[in-house]
Amino acid sequence: MLLTLHKSTIIAHPPTIIITGSKSESNRLLLLQALYPELQIENVSNSDDSETMQKALKSSSNHIDVSHAGTAMRFLTAFFATQEGRDITITGSARMKERPIQVLVQALNALGADISYLETEGCPPLKINGKPLTKDQVSLKANVSSQYISALLLIAPKLENGLELTLEGKITSVPYINMTLDLLTQIGVETSFKNNLITVRPLQKLSPQQQVLTVESDWSSVSYFYSIVALSPVGTTITLSHYKKDSLQGDSVLASIYTDFGVTTTFGNNTITLVKTDEAQLGSVNCQLQNAPDIAQTIAVTCFGLGIGCHLTGLHTLKIKETDRLVALKTELEKLGAQVDITNEALLLHSSTQINDNVSIATYHDHRMAMAFAPLALKTNLQIEDAMVVSKSYPTFWEDLKTIGFKISK
Numbered sequence: 362m363l364l365t366l367h368k369s370t371i372i373a374h375p376p377t378i379i380i381t382g383s384k385s386e387s388n389r390l391l392l393l394q395a396l397y398p399e400l401q402i403e404n405v406s407n408s409d410d411s412e413t414m415q416k417a418l419k420s421s422s423n424h425i426d427v428s429h430a431g432t433a434m435r436f437l438t439a440f441f442a443t444q445e446g447r448d449i450t451i452t453g454s455a456r457m458k459e460r461p462i463q464v465l466v467q468a469l470n471a472l473g474a475d476i477s478y479l480e481t482e483g484c485p486p487l488k489i490n491g492k493p494l495t496k497d498q499v500s501l502k503a504n505v506s507s508q509y510i511s512a513l514l515l516i517a518p519k520l521e522n523g524l525e526l527t528l529e530g531k532i533t534s535v536p537y538i539n540m541t542l543d544l545l546t547q548i549g550v551e552t553s554f555k556n557n558l559i560t561v562r563p564l565q566k567l568s569p570q571q572q573v574l575t576v577e578s579d580w581s582s583v584s585y586f587y588s589i590v591a592l593s594p595v596g597t598t599i600t601l602s603h604y605k606k607d608s609l610q611g612d613s614v615l616a617s618i619y620t621d622f623g624v625t626t627t628f629g630n631n632t633i634t635l636v637k638t639d640e641a642q643l644g645s646v647n648c649q650l651q652n653a654p655d656i657a658q659t660i661a662v663t664c665f666g667l668g669i670g671c672h673l674t675g676l677h678t679l680k681i682k683e684t685d686r687l688v689a690l691k692t693e694l695e696k697l698g699a700q701v702d703i704t705n706e707a708l709l710l711h712s713s714t715q716i717n718d719n720v721s722i723a724t725y726h727d728h729r730m731a732m733a734f735a736p737l738a739l740k741t742n743l744q745i746e747d748a749m750v751v752s753k754s755y756p757t758f759w760e761d762l763k764t765i766g767f768k769i770s771k
């Protein structure tokens with residue numbers, strides 16, 4: 362569906378926006394719940410990716426389709442590899458069949474799993490013959506995707522002797538690994554992460570005190586509101602829930618990054634309030650985003666909307682996400698009048714104050730392309746193609762924008 366976003370302003374005193382649970386935390390806890398059925402989860406994400414995860418874990422079918430959900434593909438591969446007697450094929454969207462999974466498959470097979478490729482070597486779809494994994498030590502490359510590491514860590518406490526993982530090379534998206542380890546700790550699993558060695562001890566059952574966990578709302582989804590406030594006049598205020606200061610989500614670094622764009626964050630009782638307190642006073646912004654790759658698109662578009670340049674680095678994982686996000690950003694920003702240079706791991710946006718009107722933004726099956734460009738409606742009229750793509754992580758995105766003043770029509 363094509364949506365037209367008419368040039369808008371944020372209303373005074375908008376209602377508090379309630380954001381659904383983090384899809385990263387939810388998908389980890391759903392997998393842990395399959396391993397420890399006594400675990401109860403509150404505020405589970407209503408995203409497509411978490412619904413996909415829940416369905417797959419409940420399904421008795423031997424054919425699983427995860428569509429676009431990267432975490433579901435990686436976490437379920439590890440899960441089904443350990444399920445004795447299950448003989449599964451796991452597949453996904455056309456794009457999922459291009460997203461690499463070899464590092465994980467090699468590590469699982471080295472631990473004793475039986476996984477093979479059904480089409481392209483190194484990518485889904487996979488054939489998995491579930492069986493007990495007999496080994497407890499493995500090494501894997503850590504610079505491609507942290508999801509492979511999280512997948513192994515999540516099944517680790519149910520392996521007979523736990524797991525010792527050696528991470529090779531530079532470690533990417535580290536906060537997501539820490540999130541996995543933290544959630545394991547919260548359910549009572551002993552873990553350690555020192556230098557490049559992670560160990561996880563086995564755990565058979567949860568203790569009664571460690572059976573209920575609440576998912577914090579999704580910080581990646583808040584990024585679009587940071588952008589909206591940054592692109593609005595001084596005084597604009599938006600409150601969102603349910604958030605806490607000591608988040609497990611690396612994207613909570615937004616609170617500090619957006620101070621550069623004049624946005625102040627105040628933590629309340631389960632809420633955050635974003636206020637535009639100052640005009641952004643910058644010539645250009647430098648951001649290293651290796652630990653928070655999912656907010657790169659938001660920041661690039663905020664800078665473009667503010668007419669300032671940026672140099673975003675640490676983006677080597679963007680090429681293998683829902684689309685090649687570096688190419689997609691360059692193509693769509695240039696339609697709007699920007700000048701953008703990209704390498705394999707960086708994006709350079711040159712400062713310019715010209716924004717072309719009535720541009721139609723292609724989204725490439727990528728929820729974050731749709732959501733990252735939407736805040737530009739505070740500066741110009743634009744259209745978003747295939748707008749329902751947002752449901753991958755944030756199904757009520759467009760309704761929430763309307764409640765704060767966006768004028769949107771079909």
Ligand SMILES: O=C(O)C1=C[C@@H](OP(=O)(O)O)[C@@H](O)[C@H](O)C1
Binds near residue numbers: 384432505533534
């Ligand atoms: O573990 C997770 O929940 C995620 C890890 C990150 O992926 P990479 O480790 O592949 O960068 C992130 O981009 C993705 O949206 C969610």
Ligand SMILES: C=C(OP(=O)(O)O)C(=O)O
Binds near residue numbers: 429430433683729
């Ligand atoms: C990259 C993302 O998700 P995944 O890798 O889980 O598909 C994302 O949500 O931005």
